[in-house]
Structures are given as C-alpha cells and as structure tokens.
Amino acid sequence: MHQNQMPDRCGMAPRIRPAADFVEREDGxxxxxxxxxxxxxxxxxHIEDDELTINARTSHQLCNGERVHAMEFGDVEYSAQFALTDTMDKSRIAAQLANGVLVIFIPRREEQVPRRITIEVL
Amino acid sequence: MVIDFGSFYDFPHLLDRMMGEMSQPYTAGGRQVAFPPLYIGESEAAVVVRALIPGADLADVELTLTDKTLVLKGELKPAKGKYYRQERPTGPFQRVVRINMPVSAEKVRATMRDGVLEVLLPKATAERPQTIHIESR
Structure with missing residues (x-):
C-alpha cells in the first residue's frame, strides 16, 4: 500500500497519489x-491534450457507531496525472475498474512504429 | 503492575512500527504499515475486520479462523510485461488478527467489494450481555 494511505481522522479526506505500475507489453x-x-x-x-488526469473519492463508511480497535486506512481522495507521449494512441484509450484496481490501456500508435531506414552504399 | 492483554492486542506490531519510524525519520506524511492495512471495529453484535487488498479476488485470499485468531493470507501476482514503474505491492502477504472473544464461527461472512475485504464475525450469543428481569417477591 502506498505510504500516504494513513489519513487524518478529521476534516476533508486527504488527497494522495495512488500506487501505480506502468507496464509495456506488445500491444501497448x-x-x-x-x-x-x-x-x-x-x-x-479525463484526457486533455497530452495529460491524463484521474480523480476518485473513496467511500469506506468506517466507524459508524462501532468501537474502533484498529484503523490503518480511511477515506482518501485519489489524484494522479500522467503525461502521454506521441507514441501513444490517445483516441483508443480504455479504462477498466475491477477489484479496486483501475487499469488504463493505452495502445501504441501504429504509424509511430520506428522505421528502419535502409542505407544504400553508393 | 498489571498488563492488560485485551482483545486485539497489538503491541509487537506497534513496536515494529515504532522501530520502522526511527529508521526512517524523514518520511513526511504517513508511514508504511504492514500489508494489507486493516480496520477493526466492534459493535454490540459483531466484530468487523476490513482490509484493503486491491487486485485480489476473494479466491486469492485465504481466511483461517481459529479460536483466537483470524489469519488473512494470500498472494498478489505481478502483471507480465516490461515494468517502467512499480509501486504496487506484490508477493505473498499475511496478517494475523487476535480476536479474544468467542465468535460464532459458522456465521462468519466474508465479502469483497472494490478491493476491500470485509469479514463479519458475529459474536457468540453467550458473549452478549443479557438483561435478567428481577421480580419482587
């Protein structure tokens, strides 16, 4: 878990950057x-120009009248920004939320596959 | 001196946490707690244990309940591919929760929603305080 997961117990939920993995595979x-x-x-x-922005608020609904014995997490506001490069296809980005993990798939741009330039010897 | 080894006795873990803080005094904001982070609440009828295990199915987590402890065990597998950044925890994890009160083991219910595991352990009925009506003779 990300080290800033521990929140303050009063006021608004703290804003933290979620733990992220960035993986490249053959498709993107x-x-x-x-x-x-x-x-x-x-x-x-949200995608604007070359920036991918993710915002989310948790709703754990903890300590509603219970006696709390341990509290190592609480409600937070996740916030993250990522820069997209020219090698990524911004029009075909797909997002999927499952089991508390947001997976964003960014395909590689077809025409941006590095071209090999053949050099002819004169 | 009397030491109260009450329910949810967690002193060794707190000591570990303190030592961890001493070795890293400049980590601003929060601290790395054991994985997965837990919430333990107790109402009149039940004990509830919640854990943040993002990326795990209910099948990936093994729950064992003995007389005094609830053990959460599992493994988070990394995705295949070339990693440019890796911050999410992977590998096996285990946490032991001491529950020093009788719970009715056959009524324990575990659910998983949005990466949050919730284990509801209803207290054994004998443990609940029962009002005895006193009649005057």
Whole structure:
C-alpha cells in the first residue's frame, strides 16, 4: 500500500497519489492504479491534450457507531496525472475498474512504429 | 503492575512500527504499515475486520479462523510485461488478527467489494450481555 494511505481522522479526506505500475507489453502500455474502495460512479478519468488526469473519492463508511480497535486506512481522495507521449494512441484509450484496481490501456500508435531506414552504399 | 492483554492486542506490531519510524525519520506524511492495512471495529453484535487488498479476488485470499485468531493470507501476482514503474505491492502477504472473544464461527461472512475485504464475525450469543428481569417477591 502506498505510504500516504494513513489519513487524518478529521476534516476533508486527504488527497494522495495512488500506487501505480506502468507496464509495456506488445500491444501497448498498461497503467495500473491501486484504488481500493472507489466505486465506478465516483471515478473521473479525463484526457486533455497530452495529460491524463484521474480523480476518485473513496467511500469506506468506517466507524459508524462501532468501537474502533484498529484503523490503518480511511477515506482518501485519489489524484494522479500522467503525461502521454506521441507514441501513444490517445483516441483508443480504455479504462477498466475491477477489484479496486483501475487499469488504463493505452495502445501504441501504429504509424509511430520506428522505421528502419535502409542505407544504400553508393 | 498489571498488563492488560485485551482483545486485539497489538503491541509487537506497534513496536515494529515504532522501530520502522526511527529508521526512517524523514518520511513526511504517513508511514508504511504492514500489508494489507486493516480496520477493526466492534459493535454490540459483531466484530468487523476490513482490509484493503486491491487486485485480489476473494479466491486469492485465504481466511483461517481459529479460536483466537483470524489469519488473512494470500498472494498478489505481478502483471507480465516490461515494468517502467512499480509501486504496487506484490508477493505473498499475511496478517494475523487476535480476536479474544468467542465468535460464532459458522456465521462468519466474508465479502469483497472494490478491493476491500470485509469479514463479519458475529459474536457468540453467550458473549452478549443479557438483561435478567428481577421480580419482587
């Protein structure tokens, strides 16, 4: 878990950057973000120009009248920004939220596959 | 001197946490706690244990309940591919929760939602305080 997961217990939920994995595979790039406790309707994924922005609020509904013995996490607001490069196809980005992990798939741009230039010897 | 080894006795873990803080005094904000982070709450009828295990299915987590402890065990497998950044925890994990009160083991219910595991352990009925009506003779 990300080290800033521990929140303050009063006031507004702290804003933290979720733990992220960035993985390249043959089909493109996969971005994994740990966001436990986030429901689909509370998640906002936004792409503007070359910037990918993710905002989400958790709703754990802890300590409603219970006696609390241990509290190592609480409600937070996840916030993350990522820069997209020219090698990524911004029009075909797909996002999927499952088991508290947001997976963003960014395909590689077809025409951006590095061309090999043949050099003729004169 | 009387030491109260009450329910959810967690002193060794707190000591580890303190030592960890001493070795890294400049980590601003929060600290790395054991994985997965837990929430333990107790209401009149039940004990509830919640854990943040993002990326795990209920099948990936093994729950064992003995007389005094609840053990959460599992493994998070990394994705295949070329990693440019890796911050999410991977590998096996285990946490032991001491529950020093009788719970009715057959009524324990575990659910998983949005990466949050919730284990509801209803207290054994004998443990619940029962009001005895006193009649005057």
């Amino acid at each position: 790039f996969h971005l994994y973000l740990d966001m436990p406790g986030v429901r689909r309707e509370d998640l906002v994924v």
